[in-house]
Every structure is written in C-alpha cells, then in structure tokens.
Amino acid sequence: MKHIKLISTAFLVLMASCGPTSKLTKTQAYGGIYNEKPLTVLIMPPINRSTNVEAKEFFHTTLNVPIINAGYYVVPPFLSMEILKRESAYDSELFIDKPSLTIFKEIFGADMTLFTIINKWDKSSIGSKVTVDIEYIVKSTTSNETIYSRKGTVIYNTSVSGSGNIFLDIAGSLINTAAAKYVDVARACNEYTFSDFPAGLYSPKYNLDGAEMSGLKSFKVRLPK
Numbered sequence: 001m002k003h004i005k006l007i008s009t010a011f012l013v014l015m016a017s018c019g020p021t022s023k024l025t026k027t028q029a030y031g032g033i034y035n036e037k038p039l040t041v042l043i044m045p046p047i048n049r050s051t052n053v054e055a056k057e058f059f060h061t062t063l064n065v066p067i068i069n070a071g072y073y074v075v076p077p078f079l080s081m082e083i084l085k086r087e088s089a090y091d092s093e094l095f096i097d098k099p100s101l102t103i104f105k106e107i108f109g110a111d112m113t114l115f116t117i118i119n120k121w122d123k124s125s126i127g128s129k130v131t132v133d134i135e136y137i138v139k140s141t142t143s144n145e146t147i148y149s150r151k152g153t154v155i156y157n158t159s160v161s162g163s164g165n166i167f168l169d170i171a172g173s174l175i176n177t178a179a180a181k182y183v184d185v186a187r188a189c190n191e192y193t194f195s196d197f198p199a200g201l202y203s204p205k206y207n208l209d210g211a212e213m214s215g216l217k218s219f220k221v222r223l224p225k
Contacts, residue, residue, distance in 0.1 A: 021214065026214045034198060038112045039201055040072070040110050042074075042108050042141075043064060044113055046063075049119050051124075054182055057181065060077060065190070067114070068164055068193075072092040091207070094136065095140075113139050134189055136148070136150050150193050188224070
C-alpha cells in the first residue's frame with residue numbers, strides 16, 4: 001500500500017509538471033522568494049469558507065509534504081497548531097491581512113507563512129467527482145509581501161470503469177464518490193499547486209530553477225489525469 005501511495009504521488013507531480021505554464025519564469029513570478037532566500041515555513045490553519053467542516057483539518061495535515069519536498073524546513077504542523085491554539089491565534093483570518101507578521105518569525109523562526117483559503121468543497125455522486133476551489137498565499141515574515149500565490153479549481157475524479165457493465169460502473173462510482181477520502185483530495189490539490197514552488201535550500205535544484213516557467217496563477221485542472 002505504501003508503494004502504491006508513493007507511485008500515486010509521483011504520478012501527480014509528473015502530470016502537474018506537464019500542465020499549462022504562464023509566460024513568466026519562476027524568477028519573474030516569485031522574485032521575492034529568490035531575493036529573500038527563505039528557509040523555514042509556518043503553515044497557518046486553513047481558512048475554511050466551504051460547507052465541509054472537515055476540509056480545514058485535512059488540508060492542514062497534507063500541506064507540509066509538498067513544501068518539504070521542495071526543499072524547505074516546515075515547522076511541524078501539530079506543534080505549531082498547539083502553540084497557535086494556546087496563544088488564541090488559531091483563526092488565520094486574524095493575520096492574513098495584518099501589516100506585520102514578524103511575530104511568527106520571533107516565535108517559530110519562520111521566514112514564510114502559508115495561508116490557504118478553501119472557498120468550496122462540493123461532492124457530486126451523480127457526476128462522480130469532488131470539486132474544490134482553493135487559494136494559496138505565502139507571505140514573507142520579513143517584508144510582509146506576498147511572495148507566492150496561486151488559486152484554482154481542482155476537480156477530483158472518483159469514477160470507476162472497466163467492469164464491462166455500465167450499471168456496475170455507475171454504482172461503483174457512486175460508492176467511490178461517497179467514500180472519497182478527504183485526505184486524498186487535499187493531497188492532490190496541494191501536490192499540483194506546489195509543483196512550481198521555487199526550490200529551497202535542501203533541494204538539489206536550489207538556485208538552479210529560476211529560468212523554469214511558473215505555473216498559471218489561476219488554474220482549473222482535473223485529477224487524477
């Protein structure tokens with residue numbers, strides 16, 4: 001099972017790298033990251049505006065992997081969550097538009113804060129899909145500038161086919177959609193979005209990927225492809 005999950009994640013990253021790109025290089029699109037050379041990332045609790053109350057938790061627990069894979073140190077989410085709760089700072093809405101985020105550098109040693117906004121999470125059994133509208137905003141704790149942002153619509157396909165019986169396929173798709181693991185959907189969204197994140201210090205591509213094309217700032221994608 002572990003090998004299957006690893007292959008699945010690699011497949012998503014591969015497909016994401018083949019997706020549409022903008023007309024800007026990573027250096028042009030994310031100049032703040034290349035100039036400031038941040039190392040440590042604090043993942044803030046997602047802002048959940050959807051009707052799915054569990055979406056916040058599942059996004060929060062799956063955001064660290066693509067950031068770590070990009071070559072950054074991520075403040076352990078469970079540790080940061082406990083500290084934020086203790087300090088009555090659990091609601092990211094209170095900080096996303098703050099004029100200064102230096103408090104997070106002082107407490108966590110974070111160079112960047114990652115905010116996410118879940119605008120929609122709709123599950124359709126008839127259409128065999130889960131549709132998520134999500135925004136990602138990374139802010140510098142030094143300059144308070146937004147140094148990375150993307151937003152998009154991810155349509156996660158849960159259809160089942162191949163039985164040779166259309167009625168069995170439809171029934172299987174209905175069951176698969178109803179049982180769709182929120183963590184799988186969240187992981188797919190995060191892996192796709194951060195596929196163009198500039199390489200950090202712990203990546204072999206550090207300071208070598210600036211000429212690569214950045215992804216579209218606003219996108220719509222179907223996963224798995």
